[in-house]
Amino acid sequence: MNQEFIDHIKALIKNKAQSQLKDELQKLHPADIAELLNDLSYTEAKDIYRLLDNEIAADVLVEMDEDIRKDFLELLPSATIAKRFIDHMDTDDAVDLMRDLDTEKQSEILSHIDDVEQAGNIVDLLKYDEHTAGGLMATEMVKVNENLSMPECLKEMRAQAEELDEIHYVYVVDDDDRLQGVFPLKKVITSPSVSKVKHVMKKDPISVKVDTPLDEVAQIIEKYDLVALPVVDSIGRLAGIITVDDVMDEIREQAEKDYQLASGLSQDVETDDNLFKQTKARLPWLLIGMIGGMGNSILIEGFESTLTTEMSYYIPLIGGTGGNVGTQSSALVVQGLANSSLDSKETVKQVSKEAVVALVNATIISMLVYIFNFFRFGPTAIITYSVSLSLFSVVMFASIFGTLVPMTLERLKIDPAIATGPFISITNDIVGMMFYMMLTRLLS
Structure with missing residues (x-):
């Protein structure tokens, strides 16, 4: 527009x-x-x-x-x-x-x-x-009794269709209104008129209960390429249907919410929202980040005698690497949990796998920095070893921590998307500095 x-x-x-x-x-x-x-x-x-x-x-x-x-x-x-x-x-x-x-x-x-x-x-x-x-379901749908003949079924479908904008499927129920099957429209044309609906319907259709979470509904619709999905109550009675367009709207809204949460916004906010609402959404994580930064300054002050000019050059590298690695790990886990390719019960398995990947990444990164500092400061300089060892430790910790936190949050029924945000970066930044200072002091 x-x-x-x-x-x-x-x-x-x-x-x-x-x-x-x-x-x-x-x-x-x-x-x-x-x-x-x-x-x-x-x-x-x-x-x-x-x-x-x-x-x-x-x-x-x-x-x-x-x-x-x-x-x-x-x-x-x-x-x-x-x-x-x-x-x-x-x-x-x-x-x-x-x-x-x-x-x-x-x-x-x-x-x-x-x-x-x-x-x-x-x-x-x-x-x-x-x-x-x-x-999310709608109650507008076409449903027919399983005992109807083809002519009776067609008459019933016509009567119900007059009140509907679209017909995706025809659902078959028994005398107690319990879902029994789905009736393909093609069967109206190809089946003999003497046939009853229950003899030509597709039995045991895929359905969900009224209390099924929306993310699970979306996964079922995507997995089976459905246009609409029937919803039943606790005793199997047909309660309504969910169409794919409604699910996509909900999933898009949830994705936007998770993205904002991962970006450090504590609530849903739009660009055209007023100043108070935008400030309220942004300020909490900024305050937490400020506290984390103050904690980091206190930590560095405690190692003032250890800190040299050369060491200060690598503070951004240590903190940034820890934050990046942790965010990568947590983002992959959150994505896996969202699309059900990963189960929170597989925590040990996933952490072990991530530890192996981290070991490879940590070795490569620390070796490259070691070679750089070897020629820059010489083989005997403490910083040549301390930076490499600190990077190795930070990458290992950040990878495991970034995997463990979202999986733990998922098991506690807390939105794991929070783990991909400032929480991971702040924690890894502080822990990274601690590794760096302590290793340098030990090597001195």
Whole structure:
């Protein structure tokens, strides 16, 4: 969305050229309209919304930035939200929208929804943790009884399909609404009309429970190349479906959160957030880093008699190498834990493997520095040996520590992404300095 087009839209709004404005909006996808609204004032956005039909307006609201959408909804009457938006949304999108609002506002909106069944479904879904399959699923789907014949099945599918925008799969249930299979649409054409659904359905479909974590849901969809995944309750009754686009949105948000956490941001923050929120997100780790730096200065002061001018040349190298190695190790582990290629129960195995890799890297790095200092300071200089030995020790420690910490955090049910951030760098920096000073003193 370029600035020229945004300025053009603003000019049309200012000139009240509603006919031209409507023509421009009809050319845009709801996601593009949402992007446009992010760059408009509340008054301008309101003028745009007046020109959209209810279904497009609902789609646009779903695509809007969460913070802007929340502010926008807070200014609208509950009745308008219910009639203009919720009535034209799938339940999963409606629940996402409702989660942004406080409990009182949610109750007001629900009271204005005419469709009692839809309101009940929204209330039920709001009870689930938003980071589980139940919190993400939609209740709109096509399901048929296993005892229906082909003509009966087709009639039922047509009746249900009228209320849906898309049909990914047809799900088969028994008389108790328990999931029994998936009915491929191709079977409607190729199967004899006398056949019953249960004789031609694909039995034992892949499904997840309502309390399955979202990362596990994403892994299942990716592994089996599914477009949608059925969700069942504790006794196997079909509760809803999760589509691949919803999962990707959630995984993208989680990836952004982990990236920010690894970068030293303590909470979710955007570039357009206010100064207070950005400061609040950044300051905690900066303070921890400051404390770590002060601790390092005290450590160096304690070895003042040992520290020489030549030694000070290599302080950045020792600290930087430890931080880099630790971050590399922890990043690989966090990635492995995220995509399930690594299990937190394999801690000993992974640490042993990382120790071997570290041994090779530490040997190469320390030998290169030794050769450099051999010619720079001579074979008898203490610094020639102390820097190399310190680097070797730092690389070994940082590799093992960077592997051990995220795996331990995972077992403690703490987000391991925190291990790839300043925590690893600060720790390795202090420990690296300790190795450097102590080894130099011992060799003196």
